[in-house]
Amino acid sequence: MKETFREVPSIWTTGWTDSLNTGTWRSAMPIYQKRLAPCHCACPVDGEIPTWIMLARKQLYQEAWSALVANNPFPAVTGRICHHPCESACNRNEYDGAVAVNALEQYIGDLALTEGWALPQPTLELAPRIAVIGGGPAGLSCAYQLRQIGYKVTLFDARPELGGVLRYGIPRYRLSKEVLDGEIARLLALGIEVRLNHEVKANDLSGLEREYSAVFLAIGAQNSKTLPQFSVDDLRVFKGFEFLEKVNRGEAPQLGQEVVVIGGGSVALDVAGTARRLGSQVKVLALEARESLPAQPDELTESLEEGVEVLAGVMVQEASLGLDKISMNCVKVTLDETSPVGVLRPIPVYGTEFGVSATNVILAVGQETELTGWDSVINVGQSLVRVDANLSTNRPGVFAGGDVTPADRFVSTAIGQGKRAALSIDKYITKQPSQGYSSKQTEGSEDKVSYQEINTFYFPEKTREGKGTVSVEQRLQNFAEHKIGFSPQQTQSQSERCFSCGNCVECDNCFYFCPDMAVVKDLSLPEHYRILDQYCKGCGSCVQECPRGAVVLKEETGR
Amino acid sequence: MNMGYLINEEKVFNSGHAACPGCSEALAIRYIVNTLGPDTIGVVPPSCIAIISGPQPLSSMRMPVYQTTLEASAASATGIARALKAKGNDHTKVVVIAGDGGTYDIGFQALSSAAERNEDFIYVCLDNEGYMNTGAQKSSSTPYLAYTASTPAGKPTPKKNLAEIMAAHRIPYMATATTGYPEDLARKVAKAKEIQGLRFIVVLTPCLDGWGLADNAGPKVSRLAVETGVFPLYEVENGERYTLNFGSKGTPVSQYLSLQKRYRHLNQAQIEEIQREVDYNWQRLRHKFST
């Protein structure tokens, strides 16, 4: 057979490899997964911190504010006074310093007030009415969330103005009246009925229950503890909280030149700062050692700057209320480490006695609840209202939160509890089965992004900035706010430091680092990226190069 | 507001190619050909690149690719570039994508000559520091003391400094790049595209199998090469103007070495020796950069 002569070589290549299914090679596949940032896990209000910081970074401030107020209606307040556990948990701590979350929150909160942004009106109007007793942070937060769901809310407070500890317990130089009024007014604009100067007593409860579908009790812990060494009948001796309240009401008592504050917590230092601004010399005597003081470290720094003398690890053994001065015999102490948590057992160190005299003594050794009569209607134990994981008391339809329950005594904790209670109340009213609330704080940490998962190559070092402070001379002159919030430039610059742990910001690294082009952008998907099943070889480069742990590699079983 | 890299790409490189999972060469090829675009003719010698180019009758690149013999890449590219010129075509680009074996060793003569003649093409060397396609044998690009199948006790001689050799040819453009910095690589290819004459880019492409790395470690190791000063990223124009892009951050070279199985056999004294060598080379190079 004669073959015909073919003129053309047969070995030119004319096809493409994209018909080859290299996806059959892999044993694991990358999955986009929104994971928990440690700041979010630590936040008492369950704030979606990476989300709102990212929006702020894009200068979408109103959107950032909307994300913030979903969980907390008072960002300008908490941006000033929150104890920011988010910053302690921040992964960037291990790199070049935590993100300044608190300052960023303040900027957004203040901007909202300046711009007059309104909280979203409820989309539904529901029939049931809820009674919220106590207009402090827990009560206000609960009222807000209930109103968002659509319930009618009546808010009772014994005092002439709402705010609770926010208005009466925190000095103006830490939280100005204008900011507080602005945030509360904006909340009330949602349509909340307010009954001021109206103390609700235990025997009012059954009457309330007839009128309202549920009750939230958030009356706080307003009684200052006293010490046996001091008689509070002496006009020179004050209880811490009452002192602060008087000052905030504009009725500051006359103080002598030498004020001694007993206590080591935030309240003690607030009292000290207040007394300094009223013109006195101030000494603070605290049982705890300096490094263990319950007050925040920056509060201590500010107090020292303001000339407050802090004597830590000391105890007043005896006080005598002389005509002229109050004399105290003090001694250095150590604390018994075997004592139960929350119970301080000082052990005097003999031979270290010394004397202190004062014109006034202010006791800031803790707050107690005022629950007289309540124990006959609900469970009370150790002076605190007993609640379950849903913040329900033993009495159906009666819920409680804030300092009146066993909770960490932070404003943000109270705000978080207010929200939780509102959700529980909603489930109670709609007769849905209550489930243990899954707070990010209590959830297991398997899904939390650790520092090791952060690819720090993508984050050039940038110094953390803090809020500025007014000079000490100026601070002592009046009660104007002593902290200076961020400028817009600082906000931009500092928000860029957020790693956005576990939250994709569409930096496109996964897309760029795939040698097989198996990552494509797809805006129709919530995660905005899609892995091409027919090409992905499962190398995991996208996972490794994601700067923030928002992609994980999952083994594929049974294909 | 962009959070990360921004790289413009045309769709020239296809998925479905036969590179190992996580292969640095495939990542490099992506940015080279997707930056040059389809009006390009490629030249590829025997190498992993040739394997990645596709099994007959399929190609992984939507542009003509000519596979040549191992020593002849630069000569082959010359033939194409001259033929295009003779045909009056002044727009089609010619690019060589070759391994270090075919560039530092057997292909060096043709490359040097093409550089001397200032032929009009881009030569990109994907440098994985050994003949990896044939099982990780030593090339003159293999660094000092690295294990290869032909230097099991560690290579007794230092890596040839081809970047400086090519700069000394005074070609219009010489650059070093690596896959851990994809935007920088793409930028350099785009810049080379606009220049006439012989443009040379050497890209450090860590070989996962040959260096003994995890599948996902390519970019990370390549960044460490830069941050330790082992492989600084810089550009030289006309043999004179030196520009540093990413240099040493002073990271100890042991951090780079410890990730690679090919250095597992080193003792402390050898690591220190390598550190001294790296420091010395970095100091020598630093003085060339204008401020």
Next chain:
Amino acid sequence: MNEKNNRILVNGNHAVAYGVKLAQPKVVPIYPITPQTPIVEKISEFQAAGEMVVELVTAESEHSAMAACITASLTGVRVFTATASQGLMLMHEMLHYASGARAPIVMFNVNRTIGSPWGFWPDQTDSLAQRDTGWIQYYCEHGQESLDTVLQAYRVAEKVMLPAMVMHEAFYVSHALDIVEVPAQEVVDQYLPEFNPLHRLDPELGESWGNTVNQEMFYRHRRDLGLAMDSVVDVAQEADTEWRELTGRGYGIIEKYRCEGAELVIVTMGSMVGTARDAVDNLRKEGVTVGLLKVKLFRPFPTEAVRQALMGVPKVMVLDRNFAPGTGGFLHQELKAALHGLDLGPAVHGYLTGVGGTNISPTNIASLVREAISTTPVASSVWKG
């Protein structure tokens, strides 16, 4: 015949350069090596004077020169290069690559001894040792033939898509002056169509060349190549016929000289043919019935033509100015194979004459003829100085 033809006095190498100029290749990689250098120098002069529009690539080695030829050809332009001896040896890898790529390159090789030891002398072993590389091979006798054959080679190569090499020997032809007629450009333009290959490296086509193939593809490719090579005999004959019509000069793929009634036919290639012509004339004067068969196309070997030419001839004397250890003379070996099984085929002597460039005169040849007529051939090639 065209009035515009030019008659010039040039050496063989320069004659080649004139031929190349007429073919108008677009890319010419060059590398100097004695004794082909005058070819590429002349081409460089033509280019510098603007008589040739061509990309000259001063490659750094012959291997690179051939590599560049292949790709330039695959990009779709006509190419040329020239070499000799060591240079051809260095190209060996790329010669295979070129034929496998079906690149219709034309290369001129001046036959020179191969080291070691060193020598610059005429000897055909260099190109004959490349006979398996898939290149078409022509052996020329004088400068005019070299010029003409370059043009014929382009025509044949571009028709069958195989590379071709054209040879003449060192110094005897390369540096010997002769009167050469240079055809007019119009004649050549008629003869050589524009080179425009269907498959080429071109982004508009997007085709690639050079992927690894599987066994079946490789086998098919080799068979295709074989078919192309087999077709060359007819194509080369036709190309020569047409050249004769256009210029009056034709050479055939073989040439019979005074073979009528010959009792012995001398078979040889290259410059030896010219010397043998004189020997035949002298012997015929003396009454010895001797003829000459010139083999011009050596690859593919023109088996049919040779069998026809030598059928019935009692004796053949092959003169090989070349030598392969263990085989002997290349032409001797190929001829024996071509004549195998031929009824009434000749008895074949194989003489190694002029290996290493030793001088073989018409007198030497004449005495060899006498010896050959009166002796019985042995199978192997015999050294005859």
